[in-house]
Amino acid sequence: MNKIKTDLSIGEVSKRSGVTISSIHFYENKGLICSHRNSSNHRRFSRDVLRKISVIKIAQKSGVQLKEIKEALATIPDNKTVTLEDWSRLSKQWHNQLDERINQLIALRDNLDSCIGCGCLSIDRCRLANPYDTLGDLGPGPHLKPDGVEYEDASSEGDTCLTKSS
Amino acid sequence: MNKIKTDLSIGEVSKRSGVTISSIHFYENKGLICSHRNSSNHRRFSRDVLRKISVIKIAQKSGVQLKEIKEALATIPDNKTVTLEDWSRLSKQWHNQLDERINQLIALRDNLDSCIGCGCLSIDRCRLANPYDTLGDLGPGPHLKPDGVEYEDASSEGDTCLTKSS
DNA sequence: CTTGAACCTCAATTAAGGTTGAGGTGATAT
DNA sequence: ATATCACCTCAACCTTAATTGAGGTTCAAG
Numbered sequence: 001m002n003k004i005k006t007d008l009s010i011g012e013v014s015k016r017s018g019v020t021i022s023s024i025h026f027y028e029n030k031g032l033i034c035s036h037r038n039s040s041n042h043r044r045f046s047r048d049v050l051r052k053i054s055v056i057k058i059a060q061k062s063g064v065q066l067k068e069i070k071e072a073l074a075t076i077p078d079n080k081t082v083t084l085e086d087w088s089r090l091s092k093q094w095h096n097q098l099d100e101r102i103n104q105l106i107a108l109r110d111n112l113d114s115c116i117g118c119g120c121l122s123i124d125r126c127r128l129a130n131p132y133d134t135l136g137d138l139g140p141g142p143h144l145k146p147d148g149v150e151y152e153d154a155s156s157e158g159d160t161c162l163t164k165s166s
Numbered sequence: 167m168n169k170i171k172t173d174l175s176i177g178e179v180s181k182r183s184g185v186t187i188s189s190i191h192f193y194e195n196k197g198l199i200c201s202h203r204n205s206s207n208h209r210r211f212s213r214d215v216l217r218k219i220s221v222i223k224i225a226q227k228s229g230v231q232l233k234e235i236k237e238a239l240a241t242i243p244d245n246k247t248v249t250l251e252d253w254s255r256l257s258k259q260w261h262n263q264l265d266e267r268i269n270q271l272i273a274l275r276d277n278l279d280s281c282i283g284c285g286c287l288s289i290d291r292c293r294l295a296n297p298y299d300t301l302g303d304l305g306p307g308p309h310l311k312p313d314g315v316e317y318e319d320a321s322s323e324g325d326t327c328l329t330k331s332s
Numbered sequence: 333c334t335t336g337a338a339c340c341t342c343a344a345t346t347a348a349g350g351t352t353g354a355g356g357t358g359a360t361a362t
Numbered sequence: 363a364t365a366t367c368a369c370c371t372c373a374a375c376c377t378t379a380a381t382t383g384a385g386g387t388t389c390a391a392g
Binding site: 009010011021025040041042043 | 338
Binding site for chain 2: 058061062063091094095098099101102104105106108109112113
């Protein structure tokens with residue numbers, strides 16, 4: 001019947017996915033995708049690989065690392081065909097990660113805004129810069145100081161406003 | 167007078183900023199911060215460095231690269247003190263970048279959502295996966311297909327839905 | 333029969349953002 | 363006086379995600 005041009009060469013995959021040949025090698029090497037060989041030892045990819053590369057690219061744009069993408073792809077039953085169900089599962093999972101990243105950035109932006117005029121740039125004082133502050137806990141905003149103030153420590157100890165003080 | 171414990175050792179800077187000593191070396195090497203030396207050849211940092219490290223960390227959380235941060239810090243007049251004005255300028259600048267990244271991720275997420283049930287996983291068809299689609303141009307969403315459909319190419323040429331077709 | 337395209341392998345290199353380690357100095361505490 | 367601590371330098375190494383290059387094969391066309 002009028003069915004399928006069977007498998008794809010690496011060149012075809014590259015052209016159609018927009019991913020370089022070397023990257024395809026790389027992904028195969030890392031175990032994200034697989035291929036078989038023809039009699040000339042050339043890679044042949046089932047068309048399915050295009051979907052997998054779609055998944056890879058989308059996940060990467062969402063900030064997911066290859067390692068994780070690999071694991072996710074590995075959960076696909078026979079490691080062969082990405083079904084709608086698979087895709088749905090993965091995209092939901094990544095959606096959550098995306099949401100988290102978005103929320104973090106929004107929190108950061110809002111803090112940035114509230115800090116623009118505050119002058120609390122000292123790492124001792126500013127939530128934004130504080131390594132122990134995960135951005136989301138903690139209440140009161142940073143201190144507002146009059147313009148051009150030079151910051152001095154109260155002493156070498158009592159110099160925190162949100163950090164160590166009880 | 168009751169003024170300033172003068173300069174900070176690298177250990178103090180490290181403790182107070184939460185940044186490792188090696189990272190501080192690294193930043194200095196890269197020209198993001200600077201120090202002078204005491205008679206024992208130990209680095210002494212003006213307290214100002216804490217602010218600069220704040221700026222670095224905040225910017226990094228916003229996805230700004232060190233290279234760019236360096237350039238931004240270099241615009242600070244005498245490369246000495248980050249004033250409120252400086253900070254305001256930088257934070258506004260980065261706010262815009264943050265906004266952009268946030269918007270991109272939101273667009274991605276929304277597309278992900280609308281794609282969850284769509285089945286358009288083929289790289290030829292899905293905007294999300296499409297390398298030529300910057301995610302934001304283009305109108306109509308991806309194609310919805312009934313469950314479990316196997317995708318076949320129309321032919322080796324006319325197989326795009328949003329990409330090449332006029 | 334030779335040229336070129338498309339593919340192959342394997343190793344090295346890139347870039348960012350650091351970390352780790354070896355070997356050495358100087359001040360302080362016991 | 364000797365141990366320890368905090369610091370110094372310089373070089374090597376690490377991870378992620380690839381890219382680049384050298385050298386070799388296969389196949390079809392002229």
